């Protein structure tokens with residue numbers, strides 16, 4: 229059975245592993261920065277369409293020693309590229325050399341290749357990506373008399389290389405654009421969460437979609453919209469018009485239609501409990517409303533301009549509150565924000581009895597100003613920022 233690797237942000241590997249098991253993946257094993265799993269083509273399509281917390285789904289095709297640029301070039305040239313590409317198709321190469329200064333590179337953006345690393349080794353992602361591209365192009369030009377073009381935005385085949393400890397794992401990217409790009413969020417807002425991270429936070433919170441959900445500082449509405457998609461069982465990939473595997477030679481269009489039709493048939497009509505987002509900023513609420521419309525969630529979630537001081541929990545039933553307050557980068561901002569974190573603590577104590585509340589923050593100093601003891605903490609990364617999801621049970 230084909231083996232796959234779902235890449236994730238650090239800290240959410242275990243959540244993604246559980247999701248993949250529910251989607252039908254076998255031999256699922258959470259690793260560092262992702263999840264190994266196995267499955268057939270149908271499972272691959274279901275995973276790309278339905279997984280909420282993974283960033284990409286890769287299919288490893290070759291694993292070989294690559295001690296220097298020449299070895300990398302030779303090994304890549306040994307792959308029968310005519311099985312995957314021809315001069316009419318486009319491709320791109322993404323390369324990560326673990327520990328390299330330039331962590332990620334796309335060959336199409338490189339003007340001039342930098343020098344190889346010390347002792348002729350591979351320490352530069354740009355250079356390694358260029359070597360891989362050259363090997364592919366040289367082989368196909370020799371065999372077919374013409375070469376496929378590079379398209380870094382929407383290639384037929386995205387080749388992803390990961391080089392670590394003088395070994396290279398070469399994979400094909402089944403997802404295409406990163407899976408956090410659901411397609412419903414067009415309007416920018418201040419410091420939005422990635423959709424994949426928001427979904428992971430919701431899963432870690434243990435929120436049950438039959439109970440109310442509130443985000444009192446919702447910004448562009450990411451947590452609320454991901455909650456809405458979960459409550460209605462809407463597969464996050466249903467908004468996308470393209471996946472990477474569409475360009476693969478074994479793309480089975482009938483199977484893909486079956487998988488996406490089944491996902492559409494599983495969408496629920498109504499949410500069972502209120503899902504609401506509030507924010508003090510008018511523009512943030514306007515963008516959240518816009519995004520809700522695009523996600524088809526206008527009737528299922530509620531957004532309203534409101535500050536936390538005036539917040540009243542929706543309905544009387546207890547539920548889950550998740551908030552991602554500003555963290556502040558400069559010292560002055562951090563001082564000002566202490567009062568805001570204190571207000572959150574007051575809100576939990578005074579108005580959220582019976583609720584389970586969570587704060588997601590990148591600043592642990594500020595978290596102390598909440599004035600409540602967290603019953604649990606999860607370590608997650610928001611891009612490079614080491615963050616905490618803190619749980620407060622309000623009895």
Ligand SMILES: C[S@@+](CC[C@H](N)C(=O)[O-])C[C@H]1O[C@@H](n2cnc3c(N)ncnc32)[C@H](O)[C@@H]1O
Nearest residue numbers: 420421445446447448450508509535536552554
């Ligand atoms: C880090 S952003 C939230 C981003 C959001 N999670 C998203 O994905 O778009 C923090 C938000 O808190 C809001 N905010 C700050 N002070 C507030 C207050 N007193 N009451 C309500 N919202 C507030 C800001 O307007 C901002 O949109």
